[in-house]
Amino acid sequence: MREEARQHRIMVAAFEGWNDACSASTNVIRHLLDAYDSKDVGSIQGDGFYDYQMSRPMLCHVQGRRRIIWPEAKFYEVSVGEGATLLLEMGPEPNYRWSEFCRQSIHMAEDYEMDTIITLGSMFADCPHTRPLPIDDLEGDQDLSDTDGHSGPIGIPTVLDALASQDGYRTDSVWVSIPQYLGNDECAQGTLQLLRRLSAALGVDLAEGDLPRKAEEWKSQASVLLHCNDDLANYVHRLELDADAKAMGADGPAGDTPTGLELVKEAEEFLRSMGGDQDRADQ
Known part of the structure; x- marks a missing residue:
């Protein structure tokens, strides 16, 4: 990641689903929300973006009253140190209207004067748990004609990177590989490595808590x-x-x-x- 991004206001996004093997990437967002004071600043409502048979609403009870929690992407503002303010986005990967969803995400970045957007992801791969897990750091504003990069299916982070880059944002996408032979249990090692890479990008020692x-x-x-x-x-x-x-x-x-x-x-x-x-x- 580039040095000049360290003192800027940065939006960090991670999405549940295909882009989130073993919850390694979304757990970075959850960890930051646990480690720092945060403010809930907005959301992208689910209607029109989610297939409720794939991302089902949840029924919960609050103070004796039933409440339906609908799938949505939520945004939180977090200060993690001098010169380092984050806008965190987390939610299920949408099923429909990806371009519109990403436009709304970028509008939130504009409203909170973010100048860099970093997406996080995790994927299953053939790699051993006994070595540092592979990290891919892909600058979203690189030449899209570069044939040495990834070819194949993409997720919502790639679309968000591409549209944000077109709008003039500095963008980075950081992915960690997870050993596929270990199944779907949460991978704290993947979360820790993504957090440390984000820490290096910010130039701030992010609290690691009990992740190690x-x-x-x-x-x-x-x-x-x-x-x-x-x-x-x-x-x-x-x-x-x-x-x-x-x-x-x-x-x-x-x-x-x-x-x-x-x-x-x-x-x-x-x-x-x-x-x-x-x-x-x-x-």
Whole structure:
């Protein structure tokens, strides 16, 4: 990320769903809201943007009264230090009218005089939990004709980056890769690495709270699977060799190993069996 963004007012956006493997990116927003005083400053209402069969409204009880919570994107203003004011956006990825949704997001950035927009995302990938998780830092205002970048399906962060860049904003998109063999449990390590990258962009030491401890617990739990599943251990060892080779600028080794998707099911079955054994032990 660029040095000049450090002293500016920055909007940070993360969206639940396809762009949010293991909730790693939206948990950055939740962490900041827990760590700092914040002010709820607005929302993008769900009507017209969400398929309520995909993002269902929630029923809750407040002081004995029933209340329906509709899907929406919410905005919060947070001061994290001198010269560093954030406008945080979080909500489910919309199902419809992405351009209009992003225009409303950009209007919020205009209203609160933001000059940089950073989107956060997380994706499943073939990477080992025993190494730092891969981080992709993509400047949204780069030449879109660059064929060395990503090609394929995109999510709402990419659209928001593109439209904001067209409107003259500095934009960055930061993504962390999550080991796909670990399933859908929250990944504190991914959240911690995104938070640290955001901290570097702001030039502010953001409070990490208990994220480092949770990240170590996540690694320890992942390592338990390797001790109980030889195929998974061999697969992760292969990923380690690939990661180390790439870190040294060499091509990783090739060979036939079980795929991450195949091993996800094995890992989930093992965790279920562990839960069943614990239930029987408690009886």
